Amino acid sequence: MAHKPVMMTTTLWDFPSQQYGDESQGDKRYRGATPAYILWNLLQRYTRPRELVVDPMAGSGTTLDVARELNRRALGYDVNVTRKDIFNCDARKLPLEDAKAAFVFLDPPYSTHIDYSDDPRCIGKLDARTPAYYEAMEKVIGEVHRILKPGRHMALYVSDSFQKGKPFCPIGFELFQRLCKRFESVDIIVVTRHNTTLDRNHYHTAAIEGNYFLRGFNYLFIMKKDN
Ligand SMILES: C[S@@+](CC[C@H](N)C(=O)[O-])C[C@H]1O[C@@H](n2cnc3c(N)ncnc32)[C@H](O)[C@@H]1O
Numbered sequence: 376m377a378h379k380p381v382m383m384t385t386t387l388w389d390f391p392s393q394q395y396g397d398e399s400q401g402d403k404r405y406r407g408a409t410p411a412y413i414l415w416n417l418l419q420r421y422t423r424p425r426e427l428v429v430d431p432m433a434g435s436g437t438t439l440d441v442a443r444e445l446n447r448r449a450l451g452y453d454v455n456v457t458r459k460d461i462f463n464c465d466a467r468k469l470p471l472e473d474a475k476a477a478f479v480f481l482d483p484p485y486s487t488h489i490d491y492s493d494d495p496r497c498i499g500k501l502d503a504r505t506p507a508y509y510e511a512m513e514k515v516i517g518e519v520h521r522i523l524k525p526g527r528h529m530a531l532y533v534s535d536s537f538q539k540g541k542p543f544c545p546i547g548f549e550l551f552q553r554l555c556k557r558f559e560s561v562d563i564i565v566v567t568r569h570n571t572t573l574d575r576n577h578y579h580t581a582a583i584e585g586n587y588f589l590r591g592f593n594y595l596f597i598m599k600k601d602n
Contacts, residue, residue, distance in 0.1 A: 380415040388413070388595070389567040393437075400444070401437030405457065406489045408434060409482045409532060413566065413595065414441035417480065421528040421597075422447050426477035429522060431466035431515060434491075438480045450476075455492035465496045467514035471522045479519045479529040483512060485546055486536040503536050503544045513553055520557045526602040528561065534568070534593045539585060547594040558598035566593045 380395050390412040393403040400411035414437060422428060424446040430438035433451030436458055442449035450471070452464040464470060466481075484491065484499030486508065491499045498515070501508040519529050531554060536544040554560070568591055582589050 380412045382419060383416050383564075386562060386564050387567075388416070388564055390569075392569075400440040402435035402457070405435035407482070407484070407491070409437045409480075410566070411437050411441050413530075413532060414438050414480060415445070417528075417530050417597070418442060418445050418447060418478065422478045427475060429469075429471065429476040429479045430481070431464075431469055431479070431518065432481060432483055433461045434482070436461060447477075454494040454496045466498075467496075467511065467518060469518045469522055473521050474524045476522045477524055477527050479523055480532075481515065481519060481529065482532040483515065485534045486538075486544060488536065488538075503546050503549075504542065509549060509553065512550060516550075516553055516557060520600060523600045525600055528597060528599050529558065530598070531596045532566070532593055533596075534590050537587060537590065539581075539587065547596075551594070551596055554596055554598050558600055561597040561599050564595035564597065566595050568592055 378391050378395055390410045393408050394400050394411050401408045418428060418441060425448060427448045427450065428438060428442040430451045433439060433453045436451055439449040439451045439460060451461040452466060452469060453461050454465055456463045486503035487499060489499055491497050498511045501511055523529055531550060533547055533550055535546050578589060
């Protein structure tokens, strides 16, 4: 039985599943699907009924489903289109006029960990140890800033990256610095990660033997555009 969401009051969030209630938000089989509880909390706090919510990297559509459930209007884009209400579009060039969105949510690829599609525009093909990943994400952040109404909020959900044998990659800090060039920071939430990797014992044994850590959390950066 999927739990009902509740309003979170601290900066540490932990949810029992990807979906809640009748489980109709996004698709839990989509690799990298965002926990719907996150969207529920953000939209309750930062939007009102009938306002426009935009997700430029919509994936399986979790943001769109939670927004519509809460009687908000929703627009989603992605280069890997999984359903009819998501438009095929590169988040670096959105077909939306300036200052239209009341809230924008972004859950980008975290380096090359997941193979989302064969589309060459996919930012998940760019290694976060190279400048190309951050150049691409700066363009996405620029578009988010452009489409957002003044005085309104956006949130970016992201994990750092570590691959055995390669240097640690602090994607969270890197992207936060870039967000701060355009937005005022409102808060930083830490969201506990639950996934199959963390459930498997041999990954933990390997982390001890290899003297590294498994990713236990994602950052949720909440930012505000100036009035
Ligand atoms: C972490 S997933 C998003 C998951 C989504 N929030 C959900 O709940 O299903 C990242 C998404 O970014 C998309 N993506 C990668 N590069 C993109 C680009 N240049 N423009 C738009 N979407 C892109 C991928 O196709 C993938 O669906």
